[in-house]
Amino acid sequence: MSTQVKRRAPAAQRTVLILDRLSTSSKPLGVSEIARDIDAPKSSVYGICETLVAAGVLHFEADGYSLGSHCLRWSAAYLNRSSLVSEFRRILAVDGRLASYTVTLSELDKDQVVYLDCRNSDKPLGFTFQVGMRLPAVYSATGKAMLSYISDEERHEILSAVLWDAPFTANSVPNHKKFDADVKVWRAQGYAVDNGEIREGMVCLGAPILNPQGLPVAGIAISMTGAEARLEIQKELGTIVRDIANVLAQRYTS
Amino acid sequence: MSTQVKRRAPAAQRTVLILDRLSTSSKPLGVSEIARDIDAPKSSVYGICETLVAAGVLHFEADGYSLGSHCLRWSAAYLNRSSLVSEFRRILAVDGRLASYTVTLSELDKDQVVYLDCRNSDKPLGFTFQVGMRLPAVYSATGKAMLSYISDEERHEILSAVLWDAPFTANSVPNHKKFDADVKVWRAQGYAVDNGEIREGMVCLGAPILNPQGLPVAGIAISMTGAEARLEIQKELGTIVRDIANVLAQRYTS
DNA sequence: AATGACCGTTCCTTATATGGAACGTTGTTT
DNA sequence: AAACAACGTTCCATATAAGGAACGGTCATT
Numbered sequence: 001m002s003t004q005v006k007r008r009a010p011a012a013q014r015t016v017l018i019l020d021r022l023s024t025s026s027k028p029l030g031v032s033e034i035a036r037d038i039d040a041p042k043s044s045v046y047g048i049c050e051t052l053v054a055a056g057v058l059h060f061e062a063d064g065y066s067l068g069s070h071c072l073r074w075s076a077a078y079l080n081r082s083s084l085v086s087e088f089r090r091i092l093a094v095d096g097r098l099a100s101y102t103v104t105l106s107e108l109d110k111d112q113v114v115y116l117d118c119r120n121s122d123k124p125l126g127f128t129f130q131v132g133m134r135l136p137a138v139y140s141a142t143g144k145a146m147l148s149y150i151s152d153e154e155r156h157e158i159l160s161a162v163l164w165d166a167p168f169t170a171n172s173v174p175n176h177k178k179f180d181a182d183v184k185v186w187r188a189q190g191y192a193v194d195n196g197e198i199r200e201g202m203v204c205l206g207a208p209i210l211n212p213q214g215l216p217v218a219g220i221a222i223s224m225t226g227a228e229a230r231l232e233i234q235k236e237l238g239t240i241v242r243d244i245a246n247v248l249a250q251r252y253t254s
Numbered sequence: 255m256s257t258q259v260k261r262r263a264p265a266a267q268r269t270v271l272i273l274d275r276l277s278t279s280s281k282p283l284g285v286s287e288i289a290r291d292i293d294a295p296k297s298s299v300y301g302i303c304e305t306l307v308a309a310g311v312l313h314f315e316a317d318g319y320s321l322g323s324h325c326l327r328w329s330a331a332y333l334n335r336s337s338l339v340s341e342f343r344r345i346l347a348v349d350g351r352l353a354s355y356t357v358t359l360s361e362l363d364k365d366q367v368v369y370l371d372c373r374n375s376d377k378p379l380g381f382t383f384q385v386g387m388r389l390p391a392v393y394s395a396t397g398k399a400m401l402s403y404i405s406d407e408e409r410h411e412i413l414s415a416v417l418w419d420a421p422f423t424a425n426s427v428p429n430h431k432k433f434d435a436d437v438k439v440w441r442a443q444g445y446a447v448d449n450g451e452i453r454e455g456m457v458c459l460g461a462p463i464l465n466p467q468g469l470p471v472a473g474i475a476i477s478m479t480g481a482e483a484r485l486e487i488q489k490e491l492g493t494i495v496r497d498i499a500n501v502l503a504q505r506y507t508s
Numbered sequence: 509a510a511t512g513a514c515c516g517t518t519c520c521t522t523a524t525a526t527g528g529a530a531c532g533t534t535g536t537t538t
Numbered sequence: 539a540a541a542c543a544a545c546g547t548t549c550c551a552t553a554t555a556a557g558g559a560a561c562g563g564t565c566a567t568t
Contacts, residue, residue, distance in 0.1 A: 008301040009525075011265035011555080016309040016324075023331035031516060041557045046517070047262040055270040056363075067332045069361065069368045069386075070270075075329035076386030077277035078321045086382075093376070107323065109310075114323045122347070131385075132323075132330030263555075265525080285546060295527040300547070511568070518561075525555075530548085537542070 014040055014048055019057075019067065028064035075132065084209075084218055085117050087251045092119050097240050101222040104129045106142045108150075108216065111158050113143040116218065125223055127199050135198060138162055138179060139172050141206030142219030144192035148183045149208045149216045155183070171196040191238040196226060203229035205238045207245035209252060217252065220245050268294055268302055273311075273321065282318035329386065338463075338472055339371050341505045346373050351494050355476040358383050358458075360396045362404075362470065365412050367397040370472065379477055381453050389452060392416055392433060393426050395460030396473030398446035402437045403462045403470045409437070425450040445492040450480060457483035459492045461499035463506060471506065474499050 017038040022029060029037075035045040049065050052058040057070045079085050088105045092098065102125050105117040113136075118129040137143025138159065147155050159176045173179050186192040194204040206221035222241055271292040276283060283291075289299040303319050306312040311324045333339050342359045346352065356379050359371040367390075372383040391397025392413065401409050413430045427433050440446040448458040460475035476495055 009265045009269075009298075009305040011263045011525090012269045012302045012305045013309055015263075015266045015269045016306070016311055019328050023327050026335070032514075042515095043517085043519095043557050043559095044263075044555085047556080048266045051263040051266045052270070055267055057270055066335065067328060069332060069363050071325060071328040071332060072368060072370075072386030073277050073388075074273050074321060074325040076384055078323060078325060080384070081280075081320065089374075109323050114326060116326075120343075130330055130334070132326030134327075265555090286544070296546085297527050297529095297548085298525090301525080301527095509568100511566100513564105513566085515564075516562095519559085521556100521558095522554100523556080524552100526553080527550105529550100532545105532547085534545070535543090538540085 011044075011048055014038065014044065015052065018045065018048060018052070018065075019071070022058070022065065022067050025066075028059075028061060028066040030064040034065070079116060079131075082252065084248070084252055087248055088117055088220065089119070091244060091247060091251075095244060098222055098237075098244070101224055101237070102129070103220060103222050104142065105218060105220050106140075107218040108137055108143065108146045109134070111137050111162060113137045113140050113146070113219070125202065125225065127202055127223065129223075136162070136168070139168050139194060139197040141192050141194040141204035141221040141223075142208075143206070144179075144182065144186055144194065145206040145208040145219045145221070146216040147179075148186040148192060149210060149214070168198055169196055169200050171200070173197060189238065190242040193234065193238070194221075195229075201226045203234070205234060205241050207238075207242040209245050209249045211249070211252070218248075220248065265298075265302055268292065268298065269306065272299065272302060272306070272319075273325070276312070276319065276321050279320075282315060282320040284318040288319070333370060333385075336506065338502070338506055341502055342371055342474065343373070345498060345501060345505075349498060352476055352491075352498070355478055355491070356383070357474060357476050358396065359472060359474050360394075361472040362391055362397065362400045363388070365391050365416060367391045367394050367400070367473070379456065379479065381456055381477065383477075390416070390422070393422050393448060393451040395446050395448040395458035395475040395477075396462075397460070398433075398436065398440055398448065399460040399462040399473045399475070400470040401433075402440040402446060403464060403468070422452055423450055423454050425454070427451060443492065444496040447488065447492070448475075449483075455480045457488070459488060459495050461492075461496040463499050463503045465503070465506070472502075474502065 018034055021034055021037050031042055031046045031049060035042040049058060053060050057068055058065045059068045085105065092103055100121050100123060102121045103119045104115055106113040106115045112134045115129050115131055115133045117131060137147055159179060164175050173182065191205050191207040196202060202223060203226055204221045204223045206219050208216040209218045211217050220241060222237060272288055275288055275291050285296055285300045285303060289296040303312060307314050311322055312319045313322045339359065346357055354375050354377060356375045357373045358369055360367040360369045366388045369383050369385055369387045371385060391401055413433060418429050427436065445459050445461040450456060456477060457480055458475045458477045460473050462470040463472045463474065465471050474495060476491060
């Protein structure tokens with residue numbers, strides 16, 4: 001299903017592959033290693049990398065190529081395409097109800113959630129959300145919340161492709177059927193729960209940010225330790241999360 | 255001085271140009287507009303954009319192409335290439351001396367500073383630093399601090415290319431000569447000052463984070479309003495900024 | 509010292525990605 | 539209603555980027 005269309009602009013595709021490969025490397029990589037990993041001729045990789053260095057996207061040092069700061073422009077532009085992130089920060093700065101919890105903002109990309117921002121609490125959580133980080137949507141609170149508000153067809157298409165036999169923890173929702181049953185609960189209460197499905201002992205409550213058409217554009221969630229997440233607390237905090245998501249939805253423009 | 259080397263992998267270069275162009279647009283752009291702006295044939299731009307959509311880097315909607323969240327991977331990887339950002343956050347969370355000020359972390363890229371992180375204060379500053387944001391190094395506090403610690407040749411090369419006739423404010427350092435005189439002061443006191451050179455009424459104090467070889471890898475700065483920046487306060491806070499930068503330098507690895 | 513493995517880089521042929529021109533649509537102007 | 543302009547898309551000859559092979563250099567191993 002990958003290259004059925006006739007290959008156009010292979011250099012552009014390889015540019016992406018090279019940047020992706022460098023993203024998952026902790027050290028600079030040489031031409032040969034990159035070429036091997038992305039399955040392309042050395043000389044082609046060499047030409048592209050030199051072009052990217054000239055463009056200021058990559059740095060070259062003695063031991064190979066590495067990412068440059070140029071790509072921060074692109075992500076900054078992406079995060080600023082709407083007022084979502086700035087409104088998220090503003091509302092958390094003003095509304096003190098979630099002050100002692102870690103709060104995240106994320107959006108859905110296929111079967112993953114992408115974290116757009118994170119306001120850490122002073123209390124340690126044992127888990128760090130980073131901007132740009134991706135997690136399986138089906139196990140995360142915001143992912144569950146957003147998946148609950150897309151059309152049944154879309155959700156079915158996404159869930160059908162999930163590899164259910166690679167759970168994150170013993171608590172991870174086990175299959176499509178259980179997820180569909182949960183969806184009814186999340187919709188009814190207006191927020192979704194991840195009870196240790198991403199990380200053992202971490203509980204997250206997520207709510208969707210819906211556009212005027214009722215479709216999710218993003219989601220917010222709060223994270224806490226299992227010890228903090230007593231049921232009555234969950235209900236109270238879940239309601240707050242849902243309310244804040246609704247306020248964000250109203251302020252959200254374009 | 256741009257395309258003296260023989261053009262290799264034009265599609266890779268155009269990929270960068272397209273992403274850059276979309277970064278500076280508030281709305282999606284069509285093939286024709288992009289092609290006009292980056293001075294490339296429509297059909298080539300079309301091929302590259304379709305490839306980038308297939309790669310998940312761009313989104314396509316009715317009114318044109320726009321950036322996708324894929325590029326967040328690259329910037330997240332860039333920010334995590336060292337422990338700099340995480341140590342910056344940790345030290346600010348523990349050390350309360352700068353709690354009521356906006357503190358930024360940035361690095362030098364040619365003649366610009368690139369902001370890597372920002373810890374906003376509760377007090378409004380009237381200026382927002384965003385990750386990935388770029389400012390002229392010569393006018394910014396961290397830029398001044400870092401430029402003070404590179405070799406004289408390197409600094410001379412960078413400063414010679416600065417367009418001094420496009421100052422940000424009336425306070426912006428006016429020329430190469432004045433900057434060189436300031437460098438001696440910044441080096442002597444261990445921190446640099448931007449007194450309204452980026453924005454009228456905003457004062458920033460910056461210090462370099464030096465590697466074991468004594469070369470700057472990044473810089474930190476605190477920002478405050480002119481009213482807050484009385485001289486004795488500047489001296490006190492400048493010393494704190496310098497000390498924190500030194501602690502960061504010690505913790506900084508790889 | 510000699511061998512071998514692997515590196516980054518260059519070369520040159522050829523397969524092919526490119527891009528000018530043409531196409532069908534759409535929306536605006538005359 | 540007709541003419542026009544600008545759009546996204548397709549087409550095809552050809553300029554040219556790609557990539558297999560060869561090169562010189564470095565480092566381990568024998």
